Amino acid sequence: MKSHAGAKSGLSWAVHLTVAALVVLWLVPTVGLLVSSFRDRDQISASGWWEAPLPVEQTYRVRTDPDAAVERHGRVVLSGNVFDSEDSAGSGTVTGFGVTGRAPAEFAPGATADLRGGGRLTVAADGRFSAEADAPFGRRGPTIYFEAETPPKVTLDNYRMVLGADGMDRAFINTLTVTVPATVIPILIAAFAAYALAWMEFPGRGLLIAAVVGLLVVPLQLALVPLLRLHQAVGIGQSFMGIWFAHTGFGLPLAVYLLRNYMAGLPRDIIESAKVDGATDFQVFTRIVLPLSFPALASFAIFQFLWTWNDLLVAKVFLPAASETKVMTVKIADDLLGSRGGDWGILAAAAFISMAVPLVVFFALQRYLVRGLLAGSVK
Amino acid sequence: MSPLLQGLVTILIGVGGCVGYFYGANLMLDRVIFPARGRDPGANISRANAVRPWLFMAPAMAALGLYLVYPVVGSFWRSLFNRDGGSFIGLGNYTDLAADPAFRTALFNNLLWVLVVPAASTFLGLIAAQLTDRIRWGNIAKSMIFMPMAISFVGASLIWKFVYANEADIGLINAIRAGLGFQDPIDVIQIPFWNNFFLMAILIWIQTGFAMVILSAALRGIPDETIEAAILDGANPFQIFFRVMVPQITGTIVVVWTTITILVLKVFDIVYTMTGGNFGTQILPSYMMSYMFKDDGRATAVAFVIMLIVLPVMVWNIVQARKEMR
DSSP states (O other): OOOTOOOOHHHHHHHHHHHHHHHHHHHHHHHHHHHHHHHHHHHHHSSSSTOOOOOOOEEEEEOOOOGGGGEEEEEEEEEEEGSSSSSOOOOOOEOOOOOOOOBBBBOOOOEEOOOOOOSSEOOOOSSSEEEEEOOOOSSOEEEEEEEEOOOOOBHHHHHHHTTTTHHHHHHHHHHHHHHHHHHHHHHHHHHHHHHHHHOOOOOOHHOOOHHHHTTOOOHHHHHHEEEEHHHHHHTOOOOHHEEEEEEEEHHHHHHHHHHHHHHHEEEEHHHHHHHHOOOOHHIIIIIIIHOOOOOOOOHHHHHHHHHHOOOOOOHHHHSSSSSSOOOOOHHIIIIIIIHTEEEEHHHHHHHHHHHHHHHHHHHHHHHHHHHHHHHHHTT | OHHHHHHHHHHHHHHHHHHHHHHHHHHIIIIIOOOSSSSHHHHHHHHHHHHHHHHHHHHHHHHHHIIIIHHHHHHHHHHTTTSOOSBTTTTTTHHHHHOOOOHHHHHHHHHHHHHHHHHHHHHHHHHHHHHTTTSHHHHHHHHHHGGGSSOOEEEEEEEHHHHHHTTTTTTTTHHHHHHOOSSSSSOGGSSTHHHHHHHHHHHHHHHHHHHHHOOOOHHHSSSSHHHHHHHTTOOHHHHHIIIIIITTHHHHHHHHHHHHHHHHHHOOOOOOOOHHTTTTTOHHHHHHHTTTTTTTHHHHEEEEEEEEHHHHHHHHHHHHHHHHHH
């Protein structure tokens, strides 16, 4: 395959470049999210994530404490470091300072500025400042405005915040609670049905297979209202029990279809010789077909896992809207986007928490996923 | 009981119940109902074997019937009633829909989505498949392009919110615009009409990997002789790709196209997360969600409209499947 189409070197460079561009285009948005989730919230709004390794220039405003002033040579001197204040970043380099909010970087570090209330102020590049006046400062000390470059800050604060105060930890557990039974239970139910459709002779088999193919594309939207009413009528209501049932039902067509296709492709000789040796259908299924179908079982399991983990629609309808039962997707879409819409670091951390497990599963088991996709659509 | 524990118990009960059912029912059939003894053991064995497939299929058929077949009928029936389900209004919900400009916007936007997303994903996927198959690090590249498949639509929407953000220090698009010298940042999500395409880009980003994986397998299945013959005849690489290879995988292209089309008709997450259906970006699934829990009659009517749009694809799929089985 590699050698065909007369590989000319110029064209091959074009291929490398095009693929590289495509990969970059595909990765950049995700990388942006990942980088942002580790950045300090003030730095996020001060510079783009692509500038994350560079120092950030930000404007600060600190209020000095007049009680710290001392008298020296008949003048009142107030000195300290602007970075000691809670309002500034802790460390950095002052690139300019000022005495009014309108011109926060009017003076270069080391220069002397006249305070509006009388006296003079100077701020050094390392943040040390001193204000001198003939009379004591009033009840409030002079306010210093300055612009500083702070070194890039890598922090886990966003994760701490979103897992703690925003309740993403609970949502994570809820997602896990929804996902695991909803992945495990359909497999077994589907495997028996798939075996019957693949290897047992009975009237109406072809019709049933066709029906499964048809059900593959039924829009979920149809199921929402009637089934919710049904669940309420039988007393399940909106609950984990209800969503497990719903995911099981919705996952079954793909499960039966994938598994049947795979099982029907198993070599006829093995199954027939087992039957000649006196094995019953039940034994053929459990001892031969089920172990041989492991790759198909794995690929369906991955599909169903990703689908239930990432689902928003079914969770919104079949789980109660209370915050203790919200799964991560609902939490992000309904709570965080509303209450923390402008808090990009928090949003990025939340999104990444919800994506971490599927990404691990994806990269670890990609082979099975690809195999399942191919079995599901090419045949 | 904590939900997680409840989940574990459910797995045990569910798996145990299934195993118990299949094993027990199978045993019942062979030992009690049609035992292989008595006057005519042979007849009993064949009777048992006639029943067994249905026994194996019963749980799956029950679940499929209840969760997918019944809702088609149930939804249609519900859509004939008014908001609280109290009175029968015939096709009233449908005529209301037809008169609602928001519904027409949603239908029009959905049409755009159906035209653009499958076409773009399939085309990009085809290009990616062909190019990555020809280079040594192609598998890594494939992995990266395929990766968005693992991300939820909500997660993907957040990722793209960072690209589209209305501030030059957060959104890449506005950063690039600022770099080119434009003064004011724009909110691409609020540009009428074109904002739809920015939302579609998210789904294209997700689905291209899917198309690429399947089309790549199909491209590898093309017999080498056809390509060698084309080379001998002096065809250039573009001619080989578009005139020799693509025609041989038309079937797979159609499958990929229709699969993505079906998906487009179901996905409400992206619009819901990005705009909530505002700024003229409503599509049918999100339009339906805006009536869910408020007016079930209207919601089921929208769902049924979606079903009607999917119906031709469904029929075509069934016809194809039957053809293959023969």
